[in-house]
Amino acid sequence: MRVWAVPRTLRVALLLLLLTSSNVRAPPPTEAGEEDVGSSGRGRHRRRAFPGPHFHPTSPTNITTQLGAHAYLPCRIKNLGNKSVSWIRNRDSHILTVDRYTFIADERFTAWHEAPTQTWTLQVRYVQERDAGSYECQVSTEPKMSHFVQLSVITPSVTIAGESDLYVKSGSTVNIKCVISNALEEPTYIFWYHGDRRVVSANSDRILSVNRIPPDTSIGKLTIPSVSLADSGNYTCAPASLEMASVMLHVLSGEHPAAMQRGTTSTATTTASSAPRGFADDTTVAALMTFLLWLA
């Protein structure tokens, strides 16, 4: 845990420094003057007041992140000098970070400095809905300077297209579509489960695909080319970091329930020989053959 990695005394010292920085620090360098460009007398004329820390006008004030993703809240400060930068959560005034130390027992919060861009960034990993709100980037000047960043958290919705119960005939092709809408980014993966077993395409005839429909929708599709009674049950779509959605698949054995039931319970040879008698059309036979191949 990052917060405990910092010795307690150092943490206390830092906190005290932050809270009393105006008293312990040297007077603001406004009068000190800097930027001695030349070394001769001419340099004296070029000498001008050090402007002190200030926020860069382009530092963003609104950040939008998707639930479960990482949020990056930048705070661009010019001429920071040796001042401290703290990130404070407005909701409860909790000090999250002081410079690069984390002061909250939540490892999701970290801050770091990027010298070339003069940016102190607060990172919030695996953003949750309750992280939405205002965050304050505070510089330990006297008086203190604050820059506020509003974090918005977008929650994508995950649904299975159609009814919550799906009725299909044995042997037909089934497509189950998982619709993820209001999503800033495509989920890094979508897992499918049949009951509590993960559905995989390797060594099976299952086809898994994902399509992105701009601007904010992703559709994960599970295809079962020739469905059998054993495929009945609860199918769950579980996109990375998001909620799950389920559908109940009911496979109907069609006009020949007895024959089909025998097909699923008896051995392959018996079923193969009885199939032509039990089923009238070639499609069904083909479907059954596919199923038998799948069983094998």
Ligand SMILES: *[C@@H]1O[C@H](CO)[C@@H](O)[C@H](O)[C@H]1NC(C)=O
């Ligand atoms: C930030 O969001 C607020 C409210 O959501 C809005 O009023 C404001 O205009 C936004 N500012 C920018 C710079 O987008």
Ligand SMILES: *[C@@H]1O[C@H](CO)[C@@H](O)[C@H](O)[C@H]1NC(C)=O
């Ligand atoms: C910060 O910088 C000022 C002038 O640049 C210096 O006088 C002061 O000692 C420094 N403070 C710390 C804590 O390093």
Ligand SMILES: *[C@@H]1O[C@H](CO)[C@@H](O)[C@H](O)[C@H]1NC(C)=O
């Ligand atoms: C289906 O499975 C999901 C995930 O395990 C579960 O949350 C849901 O309640 C199940 N649905 C039914 C109807 O059993």
